[in-house]
Amino acid sequence: MVDTLEDKKGEDILLLDIKDVASFTDYFVLCNGTSDRMLDALAKSVLEATKKEYKKKSRVEGRSQEGWLVLDYGDVVVHLFSPDQREYYDLEELWSDGKVVLKVQ
Secondary structure (H helix, E strand, C coil), X not given: CHHHXXXXXXXXXXXXXXXXXXXXXXXXXXXXXXXXXXXXHHHHHXXXXXXXXXXXXXXXXEEHHHXXXXXXXXXXXXXXXXXXXXXXXXXHHHCCCCEEEEEEC
């Protein structure tokens, strides 16, 4: 997933291990997109890649026009944000007890 986001020019990618602090998932992937169109493209790419590679489907919540899309794979939840929404919700701080596995600027 992270590779797909990097390939599609996602920004400020963070892989966070939260399995020791959350019961509903093991990992969060956070990524910024610079526009609604980019958020849609990032979501589409992740959905296609995970379906092809892992045969996994996702539940999708949110809308790119609102600045936050969530792709829920059960053990991994991908959050795609506009920079403003990411700053507003500040999931990094909310889940600061998790472990940073990977950070791509």
